[in-house]
Amino acid sequence: MNEKVDFKGSVILNPVPVVLITSKNKEGKENVFTVAWTGTVCTKPPMLSISVRPERLSYEYIKETMEFTVNLPTSKMTKAVDYCGVRPGRKFDKIQEMNFTMKEGTNINVPYIDECPISIECKVKSIIPLGTHDLFIADVVGSHVDSTLMDEKGKIHFEEADLITYCHGEYFKMDKHPLGKFGYSIAKKPIAMKDSAKSIEKENNTDTTKVKDLSKDRPRKKNNNYKSSNASKKRNSSNNKHKNSRKNTTSTRRKTK
Numbered sequence: 001m002n003e004k005v006d007f008k009g010s011v012i013l014n015p016v017p018v019v020l021i022t023s024k025n026k027e028g029k030e031n032v033f034t035v036a037w038t039g040t041v042c043t044k045p046p047m048l049s050i051s052v053r054p055e056r057l058s059y060e061y062i063k064e065t066m067e068f069t070v071n072l073p074t075s076k077m078t079k080a081v082d083y084c085g086v087r088p089g090r091k092f093d094k095i096q097e098m099n100f101t102m103k104e105g106t107n108i109n110v111p112y113i114d115e116c117p118i119s120i121e122c123k124v125k126s127i128i129p130l131g132t133h134d135l136f137i138a139d140v141v142g143s144h145v146d147s148t149l150m151d152e153k154g155k156i157h158f159e160e161a162d163l164i165t166y167c168h169g170e171y172f173k174m175d176k177h178p179l180g181k182f183g184y185s186i187a188k189k190p191i192a193m194k195d196s197a198k199s200i201e202k203e204n205n206t207d208t209t210k211v212k213d214l215s216k217d218r219p220r221k222k223n224n225n226y227k228s229s230n231a232s233k234k235r236n237s238s239n240n241k242h243k244n245s246r247k248n249t250t251s252t253r254r255k256t257k
Protein backbone atom coordinates (compact mmCIF):
# COMPACT_ATOMS: atom_id res chain seq x y z
CA MET A 1 0.00 0.00 0.00
CA ASN A 2 1.17 3.53 -0.83
CA GLU A 3 1.42 6.02 1.98
CA LYS A 4 -1.47 8.53 1.79
CA VAL A 5 -1.48 12.18 2.86
CA ASP A 6 -4.55 13.53 4.66
CA PHE A 7 -5.58 16.38 2.32
CA LYS A 8 -8.28 18.72 3.62
CA GLY A 9 -7.86 21.85 1.48
CA SER A 10 -10.63 21.74 -1.11
CA VAL A 11 -12.64 19.56 -3.47
CA ILE A 12 -10.00 17.67 -5.44
CA LEU A 13 -12.35 15.80 -7.73
CA ASN A 14 -10.32 15.72 -10.96
CA PRO A 15 -10.36 15.65 -13.95
CA VAL A 16 -13.62 17.35 -14.89
CA PRO A 17 -15.17 18.53 -18.15
CA VAL A 18 -14.61 22.15 -19.13
CA VAL A 19 -17.35 23.76 -21.19
CA LEU A 20 -18.47 27.06 -22.67
CA ILE A 21 -21.87 28.20 -21.47
CA THR A 22 -23.84 30.53 -23.72
CA SER A 23 -26.78 32.61 -22.51
CA LYS A 24 -28.99 35.43 -23.75
CA ASN A 25 -30.90 37.95 -21.66
CA LYS A 26 -34.41 39.29 -22.33
CA GLU A 27 -33.02 42.28 -24.24
CA GLY A 28 -31.25 39.91 -26.64
CA LYS A 29 -27.70 40.41 -25.28
CA GLU A 30 -25.60 37.25 -25.57
CA ASN A 31 -22.73 36.09 -23.37
CA VAL A 32 -20.32 33.19 -22.99
CA PHE A 33 -18.35 31.97 -19.97
CA THR A 34 -16.29 28.96 -18.94
CA VAL A 35 -17.54 26.38 -16.47
CA ALA A 36 -15.80 23.38 -14.98
CA TRP A 37 -18.27 22.60 -12.20
CA THR A 38 -20.74 20.76 -14.41
CA GLY A 39 -22.08 17.22 -14.59
CA THR A 40 -24.82 14.84 -15.61
CA VAL A 41 -27.32 14.47 -12.77
CA CYS A 42 -30.10 12.32 -14.25
CA THR A 43 -30.56 9.98 -17.23
CA LYS A 44 -34.36 10.03 -17.51
CA PRO A 45 -35.40 12.79 -17.73
CA PRO A 46 -32.02 13.89 -19.13
CA MET A 47 -30.64 16.50 -16.76
CA LEU A 48 -27.37 18.23 -16.01
CA SER A 49 -26.10 20.85 -13.61
CA ILE A 50 -23.76 23.82 -13.57
CA SER A 51 -22.50 25.70 -10.51
CA VAL A 52 -22.33 29.44 -10.97
CA ARG A 53 -21.16 32.29 -8.74
CA PRO A 54 -23.91 34.96 -8.37
CA GLU A 55 -21.51 37.76 -9.34
CA ARG A 56 -21.14 36.45 -12.94
CA LEU A 57 -22.94 38.24 -15.76
CA SER A 58 -23.95 34.81 -16.99
CA TYR A 59 -25.67 34.16 -13.66
CA GLU A 60 -27.84 37.24 -14.26
CA TYR A 61 -28.71 36.22 -17.87
CA ILE A 62 -29.46 32.58 -17.01
CA LYS A 63 -31.59 33.47 -14.00
CA GLU A 64 -33.54 35.96 -16.12
CA THR A 65 -34.50 33.51 -18.88
CA MET A 66 -33.92 30.17 -17.12
CA GLU A 67 -32.12 28.90 -20.26
CA PHE A 68 -28.51 28.17 -21.22
CA THR A 69 -26.50 26.06 -23.67
CA VAL A 70 -23.52 23.87 -22.80
CA ASN A 71 -20.95 23.89 -25.65
CA LEU A 72 -18.15 21.29 -25.65
CA PRO A 73 -14.91 22.86 -26.95
CA THR A 74 -12.09 21.21 -28.92
CA SER A 75 -8.40 21.33 -28.02
CA LYS A 76 -7.73 24.07 -30.53
CA MET A 77 -10.25 26.26 -28.67
CA THR A 78 -8.34 25.92 -25.36
CA LYS A 79 -7.06 29.50 -25.35
CA ALA A 80 -10.59 30.79 -26.00
CA VAL A 81 -11.89 28.57 -23.18
CA ASP A 82 -9.37 30.07 -20.80
CA TYR A 83 -10.08 33.62 -22.01
CA CYS A 84 -13.84 33.25 -21.51
CA GLY A 85 -13.08 32.10 -17.97
CA VAL A 86 -10.90 35.06 -16.97
CA ARG A 87 -12.69 37.98 -18.63
CA PRO A 88 -16.05 39.23 -17.29
CA GLY A 89 -18.87 39.75 -19.76
CA ARG A 90 -19.67 43.11 -18.14
CA LYS A 91 -16.42 44.54 -19.54
CA PHE A 92 -15.68 42.38 -22.59
CA ASP A 93 -17.67 41.19 -25.60
CA LYS A 94 -16.13 37.71 -25.51
CA ILE A 95 -18.27 36.26 -28.31
CA GLN A 96 -17.06 38.94 -30.74
CA GLU A 97 -13.45 38.86 -29.52
CA MET A 98 -13.23 35.07 -29.86
CA ASN A 99 -14.89 35.31 -33.27
CA PHE A 100 -17.34 32.55 -32.41
CA THR A 101 -19.95 31.66 -35.01
CA MET A 102 -23.27 31.84 -33.18
CA LYS A 103 -26.12 29.69 -34.44
CA GLU A 104 -29.70 30.17 -33.32
CA GLY A 105 -30.91 27.62 -30.79
CA THR A 106 -33.72 25.33 -31.85
CA ASN A 107 -35.34 24.42 -28.54
CA ILE A 108 -34.49 27.51 -26.52
CA ASN A 109 -33.85 31.15 -27.30
CA VAL A 110 -30.09 30.88 -26.68
CA PRO A 111 -27.51 30.59 -29.48
CA TYR A 112 -24.88 27.85 -29.59
CA ILE A 113 -21.24 28.02 -30.71
CA ASP A 114 -20.85 26.40 -34.12
CA GLU A 115 -17.11 25.78 -33.63
CA CYS A 116 -17.99 23.40 -30.77
CA PRO A 117 -18.79 19.91 -32.11
CA ILE A 118 -21.47 19.31 -29.49
CA SER A 119 -23.92 21.75 -27.89
CA ILE A 120 -26.58 20.89 -25.33
CA GLU A 121 -29.65 23.08 -24.85
CA CYS A 122 -30.97 23.35 -21.29
CA LYS A 123 -33.93 24.76 -19.39
CA VAL A 124 -33.35 25.47 -15.69
CA LYS A 125 -35.62 23.55 -13.35
CA SER A 126 -34.26 24.69 -10.01
CA ILE A 127 -31.56 26.84 -8.47
CA ILE A 128 -30.03 25.79 -5.17
CA PRO A 129 -27.82 28.27 -3.30
CA LEU A 130 -24.86 26.37 -1.84
CA GLY A 131 -22.36 28.98 -0.66
CA THR A 132 -19.91 30.55 -3.11
CA HIS A 133 -21.86 28.98 -5.99
CA ASP A 134 -25.52 28.38 -6.83
CA LEU A 135 -26.35 25.03 -8.38
CA PHE A 136 -28.46 25.28 -11.54
CA ILE A 137 -30.23 22.00 -12.23
CA ALA A 138 -31.57 21.85 -15.76
CA ASP A 139 -33.53 19.69 -18.19
CA VAL A 140 -31.73 18.87 -21.44
CA VAL A 141 -34.21 19.87 -24.14
CA GLY A 142 -32.11 19.30 -27.27
CA SER A 143 -28.58 18.87 -28.64
CA HIS A 144 -26.58 19.73 -31.74
CA VAL A 145 -23.98 17.15 -32.80
CA ASP A 146 -21.43 17.44 -35.58
CA SER A 147 -22.57 14.89 -38.17
CA THR A 148 -18.99 13.69 -38.80
CA LEU A 149 -18.92 12.27 -35.26
CA MET A 150 -21.89 9.97 -35.85
CA ASP A 151 -21.66 6.47 -37.28
CA GLU A 152 -24.26 4.50 -39.21
CA LYS A 153 -25.95 3.37 -36.01
CA GLY A 154 -26.27 6.92 -34.72
CA LYS A 155 -23.58 6.44 -32.09
CA ILE A 156 -21.65 9.59 -31.23
CA HIS A 157 -17.87 9.11 -31.32
CA PHE A 158 -16.82 11.61 -28.68
CA GLU A 159 -13.26 10.24 -28.84
CA GLU A 160 -12.95 11.77 -32.30
CA ALA A 161 -14.21 15.19 -31.24
CA ASP A 162 -10.83 16.30 -29.87
CA LEU A 163 -12.41 17.41 -26.57
CA ILE A 164 -10.54 18.75 -23.53
CA THR A 165 -10.69 18.21 -19.78
CA TYR A 166 -9.66 20.37 -16.85
CA CYS A 167 -7.46 18.99 -14.10
CA HIS A 168 -6.34 21.01 -11.08
CA GLY A 169 -5.78 24.27 -12.95
CA GLU A 170 -4.63 22.83 -16.27
CA TYR A 171 -6.24 21.78 -19.55
CA PHE A 172 -5.65 18.38 -21.13
CA LYS A 173 -6.54 16.71 -24.40
CA MET A 174 -8.78 13.68 -24.26
CA ASP A 175 -7.09 10.44 -25.33
CA LYS A 176 -8.55 8.96 -28.52
CA HIS A 177 -7.99 5.38 -27.41
CA PRO A 178 -10.34 3.76 -24.91
CA LEU A 179 -8.97 1.68 -22.05
CA GLY A 180 -12.09 -0.47 -21.98
CA LYS A 181 -15.78 -0.50 -22.65
CA PHE A 182 -18.79 -0.41 -20.33
CA GLY A 183 -19.15 -3.96 -18.97
CA TYR A 184 -16.06 -5.41 -20.63
CA SER A 185 -14.71 -6.64 -17.30
CA ILE A 186 -17.53 -9.17 -16.94
CA ALA A 187 -18.31 -9.92 -20.60
CA LYS A 188 -18.61 -13.60 -21.53
CA LYS A 189 -17.69 -13.03 -25.17
CA PRO A 190 -14.60 -10.95 -25.98
CA ILE A 191 -15.42 -7.30 -26.49
CA ALA A 192 -13.78 -5.57 -29.45
CA MET A 193 -11.07 -3.23 -28.28
CA LYS A 194 -8.31 -1.26 -29.90
CA ASP A 195 -4.67 -2.42 -29.83
CA SER A 196 -3.78 0.45 -27.50
CA ALA A 197 -6.13 -0.87 -24.81
CA LYS A 198 -4.68 -4.35 -25.17
CA SER A 199 -1.16 -3.12 -24.70
CA ILE A 200 -2.16 -1.08 -21.66
CA GLU A 201 -3.72 -4.18 -20.11
CA LYS A 202 -0.55 -6.10 -20.85
CA GLU A 203 1.57 -3.36 -19.34
CA ASN A 204 -0.58 -3.40 -16.20
CA ASN A 205 -0.53 -7.17 -16.15
CA THR A 206 -4.34 -7.28 -16.13
CA ASP A 207 -6.66 -9.75 -17.82
CA THR A 208 -6.47 -9.67 -21.61
CA THR A 209 -8.50 -12.80 -22.28
CA LYS A 210 -11.73 -10.86 -22.81
CA VAL A 211 -10.17 -8.54 -25.31
CA LYS A 212 -9.93 -8.95 -29.05
CA ASP A 213 -8.57 -6.77 -31.85
CA LEU A 214 -10.55 -3.95 -33.33
CA SER A 215 -8.52 -3.44 -36.45
CA LYS A 216 -11.24 -2.60 -38.97
CA ASP A 217 -12.23 0.99 -39.48
CA ARG A 218 -15.62 1.84 -38.15
CA PRO A 219 -18.21 2.38 -40.90
CA ARG A 220 -19.09 6.06 -41.05
CA LYS A 221 -22.54 7.41 -41.63
CA LYS A 222 -23.09 8.34 -45.28
CA ASN A 223 -25.90 10.46 -46.72
CA ASN A 224 -27.22 11.14 -43.27
CA ASN A 225 -29.81 13.70 -42.36
CA TYR A 226 -27.44 15.80 -40.34
CA LYS A 227 -26.24 19.03 -41.88
CA SER A 228 -22.47 19.19 -42.00
CA SER A 229 -21.19 22.62 -41.07
CA ASN A 230 -18.16 24.32 -42.58
CA ALA A 231 -16.74 24.60 -39.10
CA SER A 232 -16.74 20.84 -38.67
CA LYS A 233 -15.01 20.31 -42.03
CA LYS A 234 -12.40 22.86 -41.06
CA ARG A 235 -12.03 21.13 -37.71
CA ASN A 236 -11.26 17.79 -39.25
CA SER A 237 -8.74 19.13 -41.72
CA SER A 238 -6.88 21.03 -39.04
CA ASN A 239 -6.91 18.28 -36.41
CA ASN A 240 -3.39 17.18 -37.29
CA LYS A 241 -2.03 20.68 -37.19
CA HIS A 242 -3.02 20.91 -33.55
CA LYS A 243 -1.38 17.78 -32.28
CA ASN A 244 1.06 19.88 -30.29
CA SER A 245 -1.53 22.32 -29.00
CA ARG A 246 -0.64 21.62 -25.37
CA LYS A 247 2.68 23.35 -25.95
CA ASN A 248 0.84 26.52 -26.94
CA THR A 249 -1.75 26.36 -24.20
CA THR A 250 -1.64 28.95 -21.46
CA SER A 251 -2.43 27.24 -18.20
CA THR A 252 -3.23 29.41 -15.24
CA ARG A 253 -4.03 28.10 -11.78
CA ARG A 254 -7.20 29.93 -10.74
CA LYS A 255 -8.61 30.13 -7.29
CA THR A 256 -11.78 31.94 -8.31
CA LYS A 257 -13.83 29.25 -10.09
Ligand SMILES: Cc1cc2nc3c(=O)[nH]c(=O)nc-3n(C[C@H](O)[C@H](O)[C@H](O)COP(=O)(O)O)c2cc1C
Binds near residue numbers: 031034082
Ligand atom coordinates in the same frame (compact mmCIF):
# COMPACT_ATOMS: atom_id res chain seq x y z
C1 LIG B 1 -11.24 26.61 -16.34
C2 LIG B 1 -12.25 27.51 -15.70
C3 LIG B 1 -13.37 26.96 -15.09
C4 LIG B 1 -14.33 27.79 -14.49
N1 LIG B 1 -15.44 27.23 -13.91
C5 LIG B 1 -16.39 28.03 -13.35
C6 LIG B 1 -17.55 27.45 -12.77
O1 LIG B 1 -17.75 26.25 -12.76
N2 LIG B 1 -18.46 28.31 -12.24
C7 LIG B 1 -18.31 29.67 -12.22
O2 LIG B 1 -19.17 30.41 -11.71
N3 LIG B 1 -17.19 30.24 -12.77
C8 LIG B 1 -16.25 29.46 -13.34
N4 LIG B 1 -15.13 30.01 -13.91
C9 LIG B 1 -14.94 31.47 -13.87
C10 LIG B 1 -15.81 32.21 -14.90
O3 LIG B 1 -15.78 31.58 -16.16
C11 LIG B 1 -15.28 33.66 -15.05
O4 LIG B 1 -15.40 34.34 -13.83
C12 LIG B 1 -15.94 34.43 -16.17
O5 LIG B 1 -15.18 35.57 -16.44
C13 LIG B 1 -17.37 34.84 -15.86
O6 LIG B 1 -17.89 35.43 -17.02
P1 LIG B 1 -19.19 36.33 -17.06
O7 LIG B 1 -19.07 37.36 -15.98
O8 LIG B 1 -19.15 36.94 -18.44
O9 LIG B 1 -20.37 35.45 -16.85
C14 LIG B 1 -14.16 29.21 -14.52
C15 LIG B 1 -13.02 29.75 -15.13
C16 LIG B 1 -12.08 28.91 -15.72
C17 LIG B 1 -10.88 29.52 -16.41
